[in-house]
Amino acid sequence: xxxxxxxxxxxxxxxGYLANLSEWEPEVAEAxxxxxxxxxxxxxxxxxxxxxxxxxxxxxxxxVRVLTKxxxxxxxxxxxxxxxxxxxxxxxxxxxxxKYAGLPxxxxxx
Amino acid sequence: xxxxxxxxxxxxxxxxxxxxxVMADSKPYVAKADFQEALGFxxxxxxxxxxxAVDKLGELKGKYRxxxxxxxxxxxxxxxxxxxxxxxxxxxxxxxxxxxxxxLRKVYRRHYTFAGKYFPKLVGAVDMTKExxxxxxxxxxxxxxxxxxxxxxxxxxxxxxxxxxxxxIMDEIGVGQKYCNEIIAKVFKIGNNLGLPEPALADTLEGLxxxxxxxxxxxxxxxxxVKGADIMLVTPSAxxxxxxxxxxxxxxxKVFHEAGASWTISSYASEAANFGMFIGSYENMRRVSxxxxxxxKDLGVKRIIFGECGHAWRVAYSFLNTLAGPWDFLDPNYPVxxxxxxxxxxxxxxxxxxFDKSENDHMTLTFHDSCNVAxxxxxGDKPGGQFRIPREIIKATCNxxxxxxxxxxxxxxxxxxxxxGLLTDDLMEIRVKGAMPRMQAYKTVxxxxxxxxxxxxxxxxxxxxxxxxxxxxxxxxxxISLHQLVxxxxxxxxxxxxxxxxxxxxx
Numbered sequence: 001x002x003x004x005x006x007x008x009x010x011x012x013x014x015x016g017y018l019a020n021l022s023e024w025e026p027e028v029a030e031a032x033x034x035x036x037x038x039x040x041x042x043x044x045x046x047x048x049x050x051x052x053x054x055x056x057x058x059x060x061x062x063x064v065r066v067l068t069k070x071x072x073x074x075x076x077x078x079x080x081x082x083x084x085x086x087x088x089x090x091x092x093x094x095x096x097x098x099k100y101a102g103l104p105x106x107x108x109x110x
Numbered sequence: 111x112x113x114x115x116x117x118x119x120x121x122x123x124x125x126x127x128x129x130x131x132v133m134a135d136s137k138p139y140v141a142k143a144d145f146q147e148a149l150g151f152x153x154x155x156x157x158x159x160x161x162x163a164v165d166k167l168g169e170l171k172g173k174y175r176x177x178x179x180x181x182x183x184x185x186x187x188x189x190x191x192x193x194x195x196x197x198x199x200x201x202x203x204x205x206x207x208x209x210x211x212x213x214l215r216k217v218y219r220r221h222y223t224f225a226g227k228y229f230p231k232l233v234g235a236v237d238m239t240k241e242x243x244x245x246x247x248x249x250x251x252x253x254x255x256x257x258x259x260x261x262x263x264x265x266x267x268x269x270x271x272x273x274x275x276x277x278x279i280m281d282e283i284g285v286g287q288k289y290c291n292e293i294i295a296k297v298f299k300i301g302n303n304l305g306l307p308e309p310a311l312a313d314t315l316e317g318l319x320x321x322x323x324x325x326x327x328x329x330x331x332x333x334x335x336v337k338g339a340d341i342m343l344v345t346p347s348a349x350x351x352x353x354x355x356x357x358x359x360x361x362x363x364k365v366f367h368e369a370g371a372s373w374t375i376s377s378y379a380s381e382a383a384n385f386g387m388f389i390g391s392y393e394n395m396r397r398v399s400x401x402x403x404x405x406x407k408d409l410g411v412k413r414i415i416f417g418e419c420g421h422a423w424r425v426a427y428s429f430l431n432t433l434a435g436p437w438d439f440l441d442p443n444y445p446v447x448x449x450x451x452x453x454x455x456x457x458x459x460x461x462x463x464x465f466d467k468s469e470n471d472h473m474t475l476t477f478h479d480s481c482n483v484a485x486x487x488x489x490g491d492k493p494g495g496q497f498r499i500p501r502e503i504i505k506a507t508c509n510x511x512x513x514x515x516x517x518x519x520x521x522x523x524x525x526x527x528x529x530x531g532l533l534t535d536d537l538m539e540i541r542v543k544g545a546m547p548r549m550q551a552y553k554t555v556x557x558x559x560x561x562x563x564x565x566x567x568x569x570x571x572x573x574x575x576x577x578x579x580x581x582x583x584x585x586x587x588x589x590i591s592l593h594q595l596v597x598x599x600x601x602x603x604x605x606x607x608x609x610x611x612x613x614x615x616x617x
Contacts, residue, residue, distance in 0.1 A: 058307065058310035060307060065318060106304060107289075108302070108346075108351070109348040109572075109573050
């Protein structure tokens with residue numbers, strides 16, 4: 001499978017996650033979100049950028065509490081919870097946000 | 111929410127009329143070559159796969175006598191037909207346990223019975239064909255290996271074992287399931303299902319320490335790789351990563367803290383789950399289990415305690431000694447291994463844990479018996495301990511508890527719908543439909559007793575509930591970890607007074 005963005009083709013896996021993390025560019029995230037009927041706002045980008053930074057350091061997406069804590073620190077305590085994240089990413093912050101960020105899908109019992 | 115219809119919850123449970131083939135298109139993604147090969151299986155469909163499959167079946171029936179007995183002894187009485195949650199939720203007759211078994215049985219008959227060899231048509235025996243393989247791939251991935259049908263079968267035929275054998279045969283010819291095999295490959299490479307490397311695990315646990323200290327004012331530790339600790343906790347990696355699992359982990363840490371225990375998590379064996387069982391592969395199950403042995407030896411611990419994970423407890427309770435024993439280097443005064451519920455329950459019995467039940471008064475609880483704990487293991491030293499102990503913990507920590515109807519709990523419990531390696535997005539339809547009987551039972555106690563939450567002791571159940579509850583008109587946060595109840599109600603004896611607690615959280 002693949003996704004086409006501005007005439008450039010990006011390879012993805014069966015579920016639409018980017019095959020090659022290093023190819024990611026912001027336009028890919030926007031195109032993926034558009035397919036889901038979402039427009040990415042600054043609030044989405046805060047999460048996506050954090051995911052990418054964390055992945056860069058640890059080679060895994062952050063655990064939910066790591067993510068909510070980081071978002072809480074940046075945007076205020078009332079946003080540092082999974083309810084806020086689910087409002088942004090209704091298919092689940094772990095999975096949907098990872099996909100937009102070009103990260104592989106978290107596996108396991110999650 | 112999705113391109114299928116969520117089953118309706120009726121007033122009373124109804125056994126549906128059959129609808130042939132409605133789930134024939136349900137198929138999980140096939141594993142890629144590198145995941146297959148990491149597990150010792152061929153990367154893609156082998157050339158003479160029909161023969162390889164039949165030979166493998168011959169090998170398995172010789173190795174596992176139970177398998178041959180199960181394949182020989184069905185008398186088609188029909189007692190199992192309305193017992194599978196996937197049949198009840200989908201109406202597809204191939205999800206009746208007897209029909210699921212027959213998918214393999216008909217090939218077994220063709221090649222390994224006299225009648226099937228010479229008069230195949232008379233006994234419904236067929237050759238291994240592409241059509242048969244497609245059916246296997248579809249319907250053996252619509253079985254969560256929960257073993258409810260085996261409780262009602264007069265011969266005790268265990269469809270789970272047949273389903274495991276079929277999956278092993280499919281792996282052997284190069285047609286594995288992506289979800290399970292990718293995960294097992296990650297355990298070998300990194301140590302857990304998630305692929306959570308040691309630095310990320312350390313960072314996550316550090317974050318939890320900060321969070322819990324902010325909440326309680328007490329420096330409760332989440333130790334990692336501490337050599338010489340008494341207890342090694344082996345827990346599903348979802349406990350580090352996801353909600354509501356993590357609240358269970360916080361609960362275990364509080365219990366260890368209050369008990370004054372010396373304990374640690376291992377980054378090498380940072381996973382309780384053992385998907386080797388789901389794919390029926392003894393060799394892979396053994397490889398995963400051996401990691402626990404190595405970690406216990408390297409850290410020099412005296413005891414092993416398993417966190418809340420259903421099938422892990424089956425592997426641990428029933429097979430660990432064979433797979434990775436002998437455990438003669440551990441302290442013989444304690445069971446090997448022990449379940450976190452047994453540990454907490456013992457402390458409650460000894461009066462070492464005190465609770466303020468009113469902390470949980472905002473909830474009215476019910477308890478979901480996870481299939482592998484209920485029907486494939488035990489807790490404590492008396493029959494039925496696996497049902498009694500978790501409930502006694504809940505009753506010690508909560509004022510409001512009601513059980514779901516008796517034919518849906520205990521030994522008769524309905525699977526959450528996501529067990530046995532089906533907890534993947536590409537199987538969402540079967541997961542949602544298979545959850546129907548459990549949701550129906552839950553709805554009963556919600557309506558009759560005002561139940562607001564359901565507690566579970568399995569990472570798969572928790573994730574599955576969080577996903578399917580909304581399909582049935584509930585909310586995802588109604589599922590909680592049993593040890594969240596414990597953690598929230600536990601009175602920590604070294605807790606600072608209110609004033610100091612506030613000070614330390616302001617630092």
